[in-house]
Amino acid sequence: MTRQMLMDNVYLTHVPSEKFKTSFFSAQMAAPLRPDTAGLNALLVNVLSRGTARLPDMTALGRELDMLYGARLGPQLRRMGENQVFGFTASCVDDRFLPPGEELLEKTADLMGDMFCAPALQDGRLRADYADSERANLIDEIRSIVNDKRVYAARRLLETEDPMAVVDGILIPALDRVGADFEAGKGFLPQLIQAAGAAQAAFEVIREQLSARPGGESAPKAPIVLATVKGDIHDIGKNIVKVLLENYGYPVIDLGKDVEPAAVVEAAKRHAAPLVGLSALMTTTLGSMEETIRLLRAEQVACKVVVGGAVLTADYAKKIGADFYAKDAKESVDVARQVIG
Numbered sequence: 474m475t476r477q478m479l480m481d482n483v484y485l486t487h488v489p490s491e492k493f494k495t496s497f498f499s500a501q502m503a504a505p506l507r508p509d510t511a512g513l514n515a516l517l518v519n520v521l522s523r524g525t526a527r528l529p530d531m532t533a534l535g536r537e538l539d540m541l542y543g544a545r546l547g548p549q550l551r552r553m554g555e556n557q558v559f560g561f562t563a564s565c566v567d568d569r570f571l572p573p574g575e576e577l578l579e580k581t582a583d584l585m586g587d588m589f590c591a592p593a594l595q596d597g598r599l600r601a602d603y604a605d606s607e608r609a610n611l612i613d614e615i616r617s618i619v620n621d622k623r624v625y626a627a628r629r630l631l632e633t634e635d636p637m638a639v640v641d642g643i644l645i646p647a648l649d650r651v652g653a654d655f656e657a658g659k660g661f662l663p664q665l666i667q668a669a670g671a672a673q674a675a676f677e678v679i680r681e682q683l684s685a686r687p688g689g690e691s692a693p694k695a696p697i698v699l700a701t702v703k704g705d706i707h708d709i710g711k712n713i714v715k716v717l718l719e720n721y722g723y724p725v726i727d728l729g730k731d732v733e734p735a736a737v738v739e740a741a742k743r744h745a746a747p748l749v750g751l752s753a754l755m756t757t758t759l760g761s762m763e764e765t766i767r768l769l770r771a772e773q774v775a776c777k778v779v780v781g782g783a784v785l786t787a788d789y790a791k792k793i794g795a796d797f798y799a800k801d802a803k804e805s806v807d808v809a810r811q812v813i814g
């Protein structure tokens with residue numbers, strides 16, 4: 474990778490690679506994220522991407538991109554720390570794969586240059602109809618984000634909190650409260666279902682963030698089989714365990730929920746998994762957990778078993794023949810380290 478300063482505060486970064494058949498490039502500007510300019514910057518790139526002086530509308534632009542062997546060019550907008558980064562990204566077939574004399578990269582880059590420097594104008598100004606429709610699009614986009622309160626709340630929390638702190642400090646206590654209300658007859662199944670939906674929507678956002686961050690180790694590791702036991706459909710906790718294990722480099726064979734003991738045995742054998750993780754959330758399904766462990770032992774599967782779920786205790790885990798009990802997702806990683814390394 475090379476980085477070259479073209480002029481004050483303007484840098485060209487080049488990352489050469491033989492790996493891809495497409496060239497990808499972008500031109501981006503960074504500005505401090507400020508409430509009075511953030512909307513205008515976002516609007517600017519969207520309006521500029523609607524056309525250029527030479528290709529003044531989406532139809533003309535689309536036709537030109539088709540002629541460039543289906544090149545792609547569009548606005549990009551993101552937040553990086555306290556800065557807003559905005560500009561354009563483009564991709565086109567790498568010149569190596571084109572007939573001699575064709576220079577797609579240069580033509581696509583020229584088109585991007587036109588978006589910045591020779592935009593579609595009307596009476597010497599950016600077109601008002603483009604600005605109006607892009608403003609309406611942005612407003613709709615923002616409303617759709619804010620309207621999904623579950624996802625929006627999770628995103629806002631993750632701006633300042635660590636993902637696992639949100640899981641342990643907010644999601645689990647909230648679900649515990651809903652569960653306690655349910656048990657006490659103060660809440661009912663619809664509330665339980667609604668709370669689970671909210672937790673799952675929030676967790677999707679958390680999962681994206683957890684998966685994106687670098688894990689502890691990256692060397693290939695033996696797989697771990699995970700399942701919620703037969704008769705039990707609670708899988709939020711198991712899914713959190715899965716993401717964290719994957720984040721630490723352990724491949725996970727996730728058998729899902731309500732899983733027959735025989736299916737766990739079969740998967741553990743087929744994948745030669747040194748560790749099987751079982752989840753149960755109800756007193757009524759602890760029997761299935763015990764039965765699964767019994768079958769693993771009877772079939773002489775060479776694996777250790779770790780169990781978890783709010784209903785379990787370390788003592789009970791030992792009683793049903795588990796090798797380990799993990800009270801939360803973090804502890805499941807400690808167990809994996811101990812068993813697999």
Ligand code: B12
Nearest residue numbers: 649652706707708709710750752755756781782783801802
């Ligand atoms: C959400 C929820 C549901 C959702 C589940 C959605 C889903 N996809 O999971 C829905 C609405 C579907 C549901 C249904 C039912 N539920 Co429910 N539910 C809950 C609730 C409120 C939260 C569970 C949860 O997700 N917690 C959050 C997660 C993150 O915590 P966790 O699972 O404990 O996981 C953590 C650790 O335990 C550990 N861990 C978990 N699994 C594993 C596995 C391994 C290998 C390891 C290492 C670690 C590990 O790591 C996780 C992360 O830190 C609990 C109450 C509670 N406080 O637990 C009741 C609760 C479990 N449900 C209960 C009941 C009774 C039911 C129903 C029978 C209700 C009904 N009448 O239909 C059905 C059961 C259907 C079935 N056959 O399974 C009871 C069970 C009572 C009992 N002790 O037996 C509870 C305890 C509520 C209560 N207090 O009465 N439920």
